[in-house]
Amino acid sequence: MEIINASSLINVTRAVVVILFLCCFYTTAAPAQSIVIVINTAEENLVLSKQQVRNIYMGGALSRKFKAIQFQPGNPLRVDFNTKVVGLTESRVQAYWAQMKFTGRSYPPVELSSINEVLEYLQRVDNAVGYLPAGIDLPSNLTVIELPSNISK
Template identity: 25%
Template sequence: MKNIITTLLGVFLIAFATEATAQSYKVIVNSANSTESISKKNLSEIFLKNKTKWDDGSSISPVDLKSSSATRKAFSNDVLGRDVGAIRSYWQQAAFSGKGTAPVERSSDAEVITFVKNNPGAVGYISESTDASGVKVLTIN
């Protein structure tokens, strides 16, 4: 009986952990962008500005949500593999050494959508529950 309870508890914890870490964001690009899907590795390279051109040669303009955003926290942990504080430190060091600047930040999902609509090379992320009308949602593979 004790083994059954332990096993059930383990299954419950795994199920809960999986649900709690489910993707809570969606990645968006300008509707004119021909990209349909993207890997987490490519997203990481884009948001760390190691990849600066789309496959068609056009410039990429990543846009972040404000650092206190729960969606940004989820995106940073899931895609960049680091928390928001570590990413901010990364960009402070890069700026200090002259190696680059952080992506532009917007305060809300609506502002990210507006930025992406107005910039053909833009890529951003918004809350999974936000209406993405007017922009294209990418499949993450």
């Protein structure tokens, strides 16, 4: 019978942990998607800066004119949007909204669970703003907001 020393056991354990971590990471990580900002507005040539879209979603002054909607937490499209447009991680966005709700200063965007729900809401509510995967077929009454900088990368 062979005796295994502690050093060898630690090295094997570390190797197993690294392999398990890499397997989990590569099987659950969703690829980044291209995103388009969509609005229900009569203004066909509406252009908003990335900062203005961020302000709509973070309760700034434009959020009083536009009604932002978003996907539920954990949705890969929401994570991409928060990272690319809002510039914050999902946990930072949720912490921000928890503070805003607690103090009564503002309330987060409406959360919907599917692309179909987002499309229905966008069509039904004037000045509703949402984000969707690029390339999706949009109804004719919805407008893609052109941002000066490309957020699909």
